[in-house]
Amino acid sequence: MKIKKHSVYVLFILVIFLSLAGCSSSNTSAGSITPKIKTGKDITFFVTSDIHYLAKDLTDGGEAFQKFFNTGDGRELNYIAPLLSAFTRDIKDKKPDVLIVSGDLTNNGEKESHLELAKRLEEIKKSGTLVYVIPGNHDILNPYARGFRGSEQYVTDSINDNDFSNIYGDFGYNDAVLRDSASLSYLAAPSEDVWLLMLDTAKYESNMAAGTPEADGEIRSETFQWIKKCSALAKQHHARLIAVMHHSLMDHGAVTKDYTLNNSRQAIEAFQAADIELSLTGHIHLQDIKSHESGGKTIYDIASSCFGKYPQEYGVLKYSSTGGFDYTTSPMDVEGWARETHSTDENLINFTAYSKDFLAKTSYSRVYFSLAGAGYTDEQIDSMFKTYNVLNQAYYEGKPPANLEEIKNSEGYKLWTSADGATMQKRIISFANSTVDNTKLHIPLNQDK
Numbered sequence: 001m002k003i004k005k006h007s008v009y010v011l012f013i014l015v016i017f018l019s020l021a022g023c024s025s026s027n028t029s030a031g032s033i034t035p036k037i038k039t040g041k042d043i044t045f046f047v048t049s050d051i052h053y054l055a056k057d058l059t060d061g062g063e064a065f066q067k068f069f070n071t072g073d074g075r076e077l078n079y080i081a082p083l084l085s086a087f088t089r090d091i092k093d094k095k096p097d098v099l100i101v102s103g104d105l106t107n108n109g110e111k112e113s114h115l116e117l118a119k120r121l122e123e124i125k126k127s128g129t130l131v132y133v134i135p136g137n138h139d140i141l142n143p144y145a146r147g148f149r150g151s152e153q154y155v156t157d158s159i160n161d162n163d164f165s166n167i168y169g170d171f172g173y174n175d176a177v178l179r180d181s182a183s184l185s186y187l188a189a190p191s192e193d194v195w196l197l198m199l200d201t202a203k204y205e206s207n208m209a210a211g212t213p214e215a216d217g218e219i220r221s222e223t224f225q226w227i228k229k230c231s232a233l234a235k236q237h238h239a240r241l242i243a244v245m246h247h248s249l250m251d252h253g254a255v256t257k258d259y260t261l262n263n264s265r266q267a268i269e270a271f272q273a274a275d276i277e278l279s280l281t282g283h284i285h286l287q288d289i290k291s292h293e294s295g296g297k298t299i300y301d302i303a304s305s306c307f308g309k310y311p312q313e314y315g316v317l318k319y320s321s322t323g324g325f326d327y328t329t330s331p332m333d334v335e336g337w338a339r340e341t342h343s344t345d346e347n348l349i350n351f352t353a354y355s356k357d358f359l360a361k362t363s364y365s366r367v368y369f370s371l372a373g374a375g376y377t378d379e380q381i382d383s384m385f386k387t388y389n390v391l392n393q394a395y396y397e398g399k400p401p402a403n404l405e406e407i408k409n410s411e412g413y414k415l416w417t418s419a420d421g422a423t424m425q426k427r428i429i430s431f432a433n434s435t436v437d438n439t440k441l442h443i444p445l446n447q448d449k
């Protein structure tokens with residue numbers, strides 16, 4: 001009888017324990033913490049964003065497709081599959097520990113593009129690099145999901161949030177330490193020393209009813225509570241946290257509305273409370289680094305350039321337990337890939353020149369129309385465009401041009417500075433006065449850990 005009573009007591013304690021464990025994960029689903037990279041080991045992260053992948057079967061390369069990418073923002077959608085092959089070759093060659101993709105994985109959220117991209121990422125993972133993704137504003141419940149056939153665009157399936165975490169299960173969701181029940185955010189632990197707070201900042205819930213994808217982003221109020229749990233867990237395990245999200249943590253120059261998080265201030269405070277010193281973001285399609293300092297703490301926001309847009313560079317973030325974080329950018333070796341695969345496509349064989357030229361072509365009409373009717377001669381417009389083009393290229397490269405003084409003394413630049421009220425004047429002057437190199441950053445170790 002005594003033994004029976006004891007057993008009932010043990011069973012009672014077990015039931016209480018299990019139900020408490022269940023309660024503690026009421027807004028999370030906890031996984032195990034089994035980092036592949038052990039403490040003290042150096043880590044190399046490759047960082048990219050805004051792949052905007054389009055499945056091969058969704059385009060016949062015809063008139064509608066040509067029009068779409070030739071009148072776009074300079075993204076080379078026509079070469080997105082070869083670019084991903086070149087990038088995969090770089091990854092297999094350089095063997096980073098981790099690849100991070102900070103959203104806008106697909107052109108416009110097409111289900112077929114997601115499925116095909118996931119297969120391409122699987123190839124990277126099989127080569128030994130851990131892959132972590134989060135969604136951007138283009139990826140989920142996107143009413144603009146389209147394929148291209150002949151002279152027409154046609155509607156194709158998009159995906160919902162559940163589909164996203166299923167399709168990309170192998171790239172963060174299945175091995176998450178914690179998942180947020182209010183969003184597709186999750187906590188990943190690739191190494192014992194550095195964990196990734198992967199935040200879903202996209203607002204896709206009302207897209208279908210609105211008939212348009214919402215471009216702005218925010219961290220949901222429930223997710224702020226979840227971030228506190230992640231921070232406590234990371235501190236308990238002596239792991240440093242890096243935040244990864246699609247929208248900017250802080251303003252990057254004039255790129256603000258719809259780009260910076262709507263609740264940027266609250267996010268910065270939450271990150272600083274979590275001892276986060278670095279966030280990796282995308283969305284603005286520019287290589288740019290900004291920082292914010294308050295209460296004796298500095299936090300950096302590195303915006304990665306767009307994967308398919310000039311200069312086709314990716315971020316390389318190295319962590320060492322003695323030196324801290326070092327960030328730089330590296331170009332994709334598209335020409336090397338083209339040679340190795342015996343490509344006969346002249347654009348891929350001479351990709352650097354092609355890509356520069358493509359950016360120039362897509363900018364020309366914008367500059368021309370902004371100046372048309374303002375009384376300039378063709379020669380003047382030509383010299384103004386040349387100045388714009390050199391500064392614009394440098395802007396996308398994330399650093400000032402080598403011959404900045406020469407440019408500032410050029411005829412084109414003088415015309416821009418005196419172009420009363422010209423729409424692009426502010427942009428040109430701000431390009432010419434930016435002397436910061438946004439491709440490099442060193443963050444020394446915060447010794448509190």
Ligand SMILES: [Fe+2]
Pocket residue numbers: 104136137138246282283284
């Ligand atoms: Fe975006």
